[in-house]
Amino acid sequence: MKWWLIAWREIRWEVFLDRTSLLRTGIFVVIPLFFVVSNRGIPQGPAGDLTLLGLALQSVFFPALSGVALIAATFSMEKENGTLVPLLAAPIRDFDIVLGKLVGMVVPVMVACVVTLAAAYGLAAYRYGVARVERVLTPELIYAVLVLSLLYLVTTGSVTMIVAARVKSSRAAQQVAGLVIALSAAVFAGLGFVASQLGEGWPLLALGVGLVLADVLALELARRVWQREEVIGRV
Amino acid sequence: MIDVRQLTRHFDGTRALDDVSFQVHPGEIVALLGPNGAGKTTASRIIGGILAPSGGDVLVDGISVRKDANQVRARCGFVTDQPSLYERMPLRRYLGFFARLYDVAQPDVRAADLAKLLGLDDVIDRKLATFSRGMRQKVAIARALVHDPPVLLLDEPATALDPEMSQMLRGFIISLRARHRAILLTTHDLDEAQRIADRVVVLYKGKVLRIGATSDVRAAGRPSYTVAFAGDPAVARGALKRAGIDADSATARDGLTALRFAADDPAAVNPAALRALLDAGVRVVTLSAEERSLEDAYLSILAEARR
Numbered sequence: 231m232k233w234w235l236i237a238w239r240e241i242r243w244e245v246f247l248d249r250t251s252l253l254r255t256g257i258f259v260v261i262p263l264f265f266v267v268s269n270r271g272i273p274q275g276p277a278g279d280l281t282l283l284g285l286a287l288q289s290v291f292f293p294a295l296s297g298v299a300l301i302a303a304t305f306s307m308e309k310e311n312g313t314l315v316p317l318l319a320a321p322i323r324d325f326d327i328v329l330g331k332l333v334g335m336v337v338p339v340m341v342a343c344v345v346t347l348a349a350a351y352g353l354a355a356y357r358y359g360v361a362r363v364e365r366v367l368t369p370e371l372i373y374a375v376l377v378l379s380l381l382y383l384v385t386t387g388s389v390t391m392i393v394a395a396r397v398k399s400s401r402a403a404q405q406v407a408g409l410v411i412a413l414s415a416a417v418f419a420g421l422g423f424v425a426s427q428l429g430e431g432w433p434l435l436a437l438g439v440g441l442v443l444a445d446v447l448a449l450e451l452a453r454r455v456w457q458r459e460e461v462i463g464r465v
Numbered sequence: 466m467i468d469v470r471q472l473t474r475h476f477d478g479t480r481a482l483d484d485v486s487f488q489v490h491p492g493e494i495v496a497l498l499g500p501n502g503a504g505k506t507t508a509s510r511i512i513g514g515i516l517a518p519s520g521g522d523v524l525v526d527g528i529s530v531r532k533d534a535n536q537v538r539a540r541c542g543f544v545t546d547q548p549s550l551y552e553r554m555p556l557r558r559y560l561g562f563f564a565r566l567y568d569v570a571q572p573d574v575r576a577a578d579l580a581k582l583l584g585l586d587d588v589i590d591r592k593l594a595t596f597s598r599g600m601r602q603k604v605a606i607a608r609a610l611v612h613d614p615p616v617l618l619l620d621e622p623a624t625a626l627d628p629e630m631s632q633m634l635r636g637f638i639i640s641l642r643a644r645h646r647a648i649l650l651t652t653h654d655l656d657e658a659q660r661i662a663d664r665v666v667v668l669y670k671g672k673v674l675r676i677g678a679t680s681d682v683r684a685a686g687r688p689s690y691t692v693a694f695a696g697d698p699a700v701a702r703g704a705l706k707r708a709g710i711d712a713d714s715a716t717a718r719d720g721l722t723a724l725r726f727a728a729d730d731p732a733a734v735n736p737a738a739l740r741a742l743l744d745a746g747v748r749v750v751t752l753s754a755e756e757r758s759l760e761d762a763y764l765s766i767l768a769e770a771r772r
């Protein structure tokens with residue numbers, strides 16, 4: 231359970247006390263909500279339903295995307311500051327460090343996702359009618375979206391961690407995180423487009439399956455690659 | 466306690482450590498000396514289980530870092546050359562966090578005790594970001610002691626400490642030695658090393674250049690003597706020269722002039738020197754053995770290696 235110690239420290243003493251990261255996350259929470267509010271009315275019928283769905287997805291994935299940058303930043307900062315060394319000197323498994331860092335970042339970001347989704351739901355219900363929103367955004371769908379974003383976070387989080395462990399500066403890590411964000415945004419957009427063209431749910435399902443696979447792969451990779459040796463050898 | 470065996474470490478291409486072997490016993494302070502880039506930090510990182518060896522092995526308390534790094538880590542307290550702390554945490558929480566990582570029985574009690582031990586109890590609830598450099602160094606030391614380890618790896622622990630503090634630290638390290646800790650002290654402060662180290666290891670370009678008891682390392686080389694007198698330095702030098710003694714250039718000392726010379730056989734050379742000087746009318750005040758400092762010894766060892 232050492233990983234939980236590390237995760238909790240991260241949540242309690244870093245995330246919630248870091249004004250810039252709070253601000254950044256805040257922006258990524260507000261943007262999708264702004265989209266919900268500023269939308270010029272939604273037509274009845276499937277097209278409108280899809281827009282509603284899109285808004286809901288946005289409100290989850292925007293904060294999730296910001297989370298990737300957060301993971302890259304905190305981890306490589308810690309490496310740069312040298313605060314990682316005492317952690318590496320402690321009698322804990324390498325994996326405790328990886329998992330601790332990951333959980334410490336994923337949990338707050340997931341909280342932001344849930345909060346944004348709830349707010350988006352509330353705002354949408356207020357603007358477009360409760361019955362309509364309830365019909366489109368079923369509990370199953372919301373659950374699926376949240377699980378998807380969790381998987382997404384874990385996958386990209388472990389990938390960015392691997393990269394952050396291997397690169398020398400936090401700037402490089404940030405750039406890679408930016409790349410990950412851009413790539414995954416492209417994938418989401420592409421899948422969203424396919425879904426809207428076909429009017430079917432399978433692209434979303436494919437995304438889910440793909441993420442689970444990527445997840446397992448990335449965590450395993452993180453476990454293997456992320457050794458003290460690698461990290462300190464590149465400090 | 467620490468047994469370094471033929472340790473080698475490469476960093477893509479460069480050889481940071483090359484066949485290094487030495488030991489540190491319980492109740493002993495060993496100073497690890499050497500110029501910048503000699504491999505001191507690399508050596509202590511490998512001993513502490515942070516960095517893997519490329520060749521050779523380190524046994525701590527009989528446990529191999531290659532085989533069971535975590536058992537080794539649990540036995541080592543590590544003070545890094547930079548006190549990198551979590552700035553946002555208050556001291557109490559910081560020490561408590563590490564105490565928990567090391568499975569200390571009562572982490573919060575331990576944190577409070579350590580703060581007190583290092584004289585930080587009045588700032589225990591202050592954020593580390595507000596600490597001065599010296600205070601941070603103390604925090605790093607407290608962190609290393611959190612699990613009361615039998616082995617201490619101190620990598621330049623006295624950097625940024627004021628004289629009073631570094632004296633306190635010295636006393637502290639000595640008290641740890643009295644409690645049978647094995648202490649490897651990396652330092653550039655040769656005066657400090659001379660005062661507290663039982664043995665020294667001199668590293669140079671990744672190799673052990675000299676290893677031995679501090680007093681032996683200091684004594685190695687030709688003993689030298691200083692004669693202090695009132696009078697003309699040129700006359701004194703000339704007199705010594707005629708007696709077959711080559712003196713270094715004259716220095717002023719306490720209103721007198723001092724000349725230093727080396728003597729392989731002081732029982733024969735010193736009386737001859739004195740006689741020559743007195744015969745030349747030089748008013749000799751003292752003739753004393755030159756205490757060779759560890760610094761002198763260290764510098765001459767390095768100069769020899771560079772040749």
Ligand SMILES: Nc1ncnc2c1ncn2[C@@H]1O[C@H](COP(=O)(O)OP(=O)(O)OP(=O)(O)O)[C@@H](O)[C@H]1O
Nearest residue numbers: 462463464465476481500501502503504505506507
């Ligand atoms: N992570 C690293 N990657 C590449 N080379 C390294 C790394 N760490 C150390 N080195 C190299 O290994 C050699 C020894 O470095 P080390 O830090 O052990 O020296 P040191 O004796 O502690 O020096 P100093 O007195 O300056 O602290 C140096 O040539 C250094 O450049």
Ligand SMILES: [Mg+2]
Nearest residue numbers: 505506507546
């Ligand atoms: Mg060093």
